[in-house]
Amino acid sequence: MIRVGRPQRTVPAELASETARPSPLTPVSSMRSFWGLMRAYWFSDRWKEAWTLTLVIALLTALSSKSGVWFAEASGELVNSIAFFHDAANTTPLKSLLTNAGILVLLVILKDAGFTGIRSLVSATLHRKWRGWLDSRFNEALLDTNHTHFHAQHGSSGNAAPDNIDQRIQESIKDMTGGAIGLAMGVLAVATSLYFVGQKLLETSVEVRGLEFLGSYGSAVLAFLAVATYVPLNTWIAVKLGRLLERLNVRMQQSEGSYRGELTTFLRRSFHVAASQGENVQKTMHSRLYVDIDRTWARLNIVNTSYNSFELIYNFIGARIVAYGPGLVPFIHNGFDLKGYITGSEMVNSLISQCSWFIHVMPNIATLRANSQRVTELANAIDNVQQPQEFYSQTGRSDFRYDRQNPVFGLTIQKLELAHQGEDATPFLSAANLRFRRGEWTFLKGESGCGKTSLIKAINGLWPYGRGTIVFPEGIRTFYAAQEVKLQQVTLKQLVCLPGSEQDHGDAQVASALHKAGLGDFIEHMADESREGKNWDQVLSGGQKQKLVVARIILQQPGLLFLDEATGALDPEGKIAFHQAIKDNCPDVTVISVMHEATPPRSLSGAEFYHSVVAISDGVATKKPLAPSLPLELTTILAQPRPVPRPVEDKWLRFPRRLKQK
Template sequence: MTASTGSKSMLTTLRRIGALAAPYFNSEEKWRARGLLAAIVALNLGVVYMLVLNNQWYARFYDALQNKDQAVFWREIVYFCWIAAGFIAIAILKFYLTQLLQLRWRAWMTRSYLQRWMADRTFYRLELARYGQQDGRSPDNPDQRIQEDMQLFTDYTMTLSMGLLNAVVTLVSFIGILWGLSGVANFTILGHSFSVPGSMVWIALLYCAAGTVITHYIGRPLIGLNYQQQRYEADFRHHLVRVREYSEAIALDRGEQVEHGQLELRFGSVLKNYLQLIKKQKNLVAFTASFGQASVIFAFIVQAPRFFSGAIQLGQLMQVNSAFGRVQDSLSWFVDNYDRVAVWRATADRLSSFEAAMRANAGAASALERTPADNARGLRADGFGVTLPDGARLIEGAALAVQPGDTVMLQGPSGSGKSTLFRAFAGIWPFAKGRVSMPDNTMFIPQRPYVPDGRLRDALAYPQPASQFSDAQLVQALNDALLPDLAGRLDDRDAWSQKLSGGEQQRLAIARVLLRKPAWLFADEATSALDADSEATLYKRLTAMVHAAGGAMVSIAHRASVGDHHQRRWTLVPQPEGSGVRYRVEAT
């Protein structure tokens, strides 16, 4: 990577960081945020001022030691205590305000990202994009980006930016002091004499410039390695969560060895990348540690001839060394913080890509024209087409209609896209086109319902607040859904997705329907885990419910017995290869 490429890359990173940081400082909290930031900046300036006072104290204190002046010695000890007390007070207040700003900033960013991630089903579209051909819209592990990356971003943005501010102000404050203390260096090259004023300043600049260049070339692989490390850690954590969620299925399939192997594989990637990270960090630490240790005696070595010749006293020598140390520390900020800058940059890149993905997916409007319809008109779909994320056309130009009082069964080969058709009707599938008129008061039952942990009443009323329903209504819904054993456990808290069987979870989803009483119902294999008698009973109740409300029901099912509860059929008929469309919808 050339210097030009590196500078462009750094400017790109800084623009990304600015774009990520600006919304908070222009938000509804902007005045509090800006006030806290201004206070932190002022306290950082106060820290530098204390360092300047401390540097001046060095000269007086060490001169008193050299001159064995006891009165001045004790006076300077008292003066140092005042400086130290001021420094401690400023440091404590700076720490508190910095942490408070980080906390408020992280809270605002997290809420903002959560709102946009959950809005307009962006979270669902991002997951779909991961399996399609939309590489720019498929960030991995959004949970990690919202939870961990935001904490790292706000932490590193504050600490590194304030550290850089400190370094710049310290450099400005001490470079004049060092210039005045350095004297004029005289030397001869090839018979020509030269005089260089402020020699220690030029030496510090050359020393730190060389260190910065070497640090960059040693540490630049850390940026990519830190980015990958965060991804591998998130992948490993994600699979651990999946094993916990699907623990029963894995145990029944005796899949422990397979899952153990998958976990070992992901953890192996974590370790392999981390080992590379350690090796690169070792090289960086070796150089920065050597660079830092050399700087401790560097000023003494350069100024030793002046001290031993009597040109300067011990106090001035110590003041030169202190000023050189401050200037060198300021100029070495990049050297000392390179590994943290690498993590900061990787985190900013991950958040920027996540931000871009949410923006792109939120703006990716479906070609499907959706219009509301009243119950009397029913559902109509004209020129209806569904495409898979990879671009394959599943259904093209279908014309479908459901009238009030209808019961329609959708059939087709397994994997033919029946559930995808329902997703398009529901408005969550972005790869659809045509025109759909959908009645209000509609409800969908997925084959695998979501059952949140917590109180049973909340799981039953989901996504509505349980307070909207009386206990009598909740109990009646459970009884009607053939779950009488749960009727007395409304306030029990549990991991219901783990404790309830597949059939019980499906009946709980049907209980939600019976509780809310929609007019139009779309059921996707909603009774696949139930016995025939239970299935028949529940279908009769669901059919009676939608007909009483003046609506209709459409079901996906493979069982022939389900057909007994439906008057009409939609069948997905496979089309010949080369036709460009996989299935045609045949309505009977």
């Protein structure tokens, strides 16, 4: 298979592939694995922003963990002041009680409203920044000059196309980034809590009867042993439930994405459903798709309920039994006083709470895994289609060669064969040698389904399977006008300036193009994105949208123009005006056109717009000059009834007789 270098911007970008070169890197190439996805932002051009926010979060997390130790000590002081309120040695019981209670309240405010609250704000900012960066990376990767968004959706048996790309970019990235930041903060909180709380437990540790060989570290060892036994065992249970939640979350996303996609499609074809009275069929489709959502949701609810019950029981046992159990033995044997016992138990409770963070957020971790899987699958799909022909060659024959030549020679197609998926697929269309001169207008003719549109797609690099050589005239712009026109939600001027930017053309140029295309009534609305609350896709009729395409053509001045049933929504007069506008304003353009008509339209004067015809019959495309036709005026004259002349016998046959008589 031969490939050529990347062409200029005026040639379709998917034609750019180089010999023996690996797929180019994309904005998401580093995100094809879980860890690659997780670290990409921190090693990007936004690394200063990412690391600054991360360090602030780490500092606030450490302060929050340290304040947990202060909270445990203050709790011990408060309980102690309550226990010894009536002690004779306590000369200021009320003052001591209120002071300890006030300190505890201040610590709670400092910890929850200060450290934890500010950390939540900073982490939310990091979430927003990271998500926005990822969103921009995937949009840039999908909307490149390679038409990656198009190729990524045409995976086949060996290369399954990613479903619900919109859901992956928006919901999956949003949930994944939030879950990942929460997971990282939890891990950091566990580490800092182990350091600060563990250090304090070791400082206050005492000897325990029966464990004298441990010396003064007896109570600390009991506390660590209780945490090390209780938390990992229950974490293992949580992981098992979390994996089930992960599978159900993925299934739920797929089901909801399919249902949402069908709803979106239905709303776009609402008129056709109403015209065909197809509401009952549509309801059946919706019901069938929602059944999968309902069943998956039911299973998800059961697992979530089970997990919530497990978590409530775990929290109670951990906070009321496990946390107070290790210090009970030394307290009974007077190793601890009440204050030391409460303080130690609260610190164990804090340690359990921090180490149990994985259990508390296991559903979120399961969702994180599910979302990250869908994001990395999309990144892999994007990278896989960077060389479209290599991608399609895995499921069929894709051996197209695109080249360039002097524009004097126009467009050349050689030994072209188009097929469907499969290595042994029989070609449904072949063209041995087609040449289109500069300024030549060619009409594609053939029965429905013969491959007219497929031929135009193949010329533009948008047909996946087949082989052949297409040689473009060098340095010219190409323009592909399809039958169905979908308008993006931007200003009218931007819609006319596509595929360029509205900054590329002045208002006067755009207004002139609209006027020449027959849309002069809309000139005063060029700066508007909508009209009367409706975007332009809803405002303009099918025929007006096709006139808008004419305005684009006039403005862009392409050298090679493909009309794929681009006048289907116009009446005969509109079709003539469509062609005449192009003829008058783009004198040197080469036009290749597909229409339903048996014969191409002619101008009002009877002159032919088209010079040649490509006829497709029995899977073979052949080109020949268009049969000349008489001018319209002469055709009209010949078609008028003529009076029957008087018999000539009376005048000429009798004339010799008169001579004879004379």
